[in-house]
Amino acid sequence: MAGAVGIYAGAAVAEIAGCFAFWAWLRLGKSMLWIGPGVASLMLFAWLLTRVDAAFAGRAFAAYGGVYIAASLVWMWAVEGTRPDRWDLIGGTACLLGAAVILLGPRSA
Template structure:
């Protein structure tokens, strides 16, 4: 449960932080958007340290699939664009990969 929460917090924080840069550069928002954006990126990096695995690379690899799924939720909830069937299929495939990467291993 701690791992799932860490992944979701990390994804939301990373997306929000990166979106702040998108808003500044692509949408012409104030550079002040970068202040909460940078804070979000710090939260993102810290959140991944709470993933229950002994290897950082494995946590980052599995996180990639969660990031993709949460990005599509962001697309829908924040940007108002509903993911299509290809988005959903791709996210499902990535989440299957997360399950494989995070599966328990023999010692």
């Protein structure tokens, strides 16, 4: 479980950074040179998700979704300077709880 948390956290940072590179180029008027690091970051994200110990890709991706949502709120605060409000925090918590259920729920073979 601890390994999955670290992998998911790294994947979230890589995905958000990669997507933000495109956002910066297309929405903030930054240089096209942002695309190269963005693509590399998205490739790292995809590779990291293959490191999660899960029998099915869909389950690994579904659990990651909750982590991604919470990490996006942290990114909004840390990088974009906008503090999440209580609804962001409630929603992010609900998503993390859902991710935990998917990742840790008992499975029958």
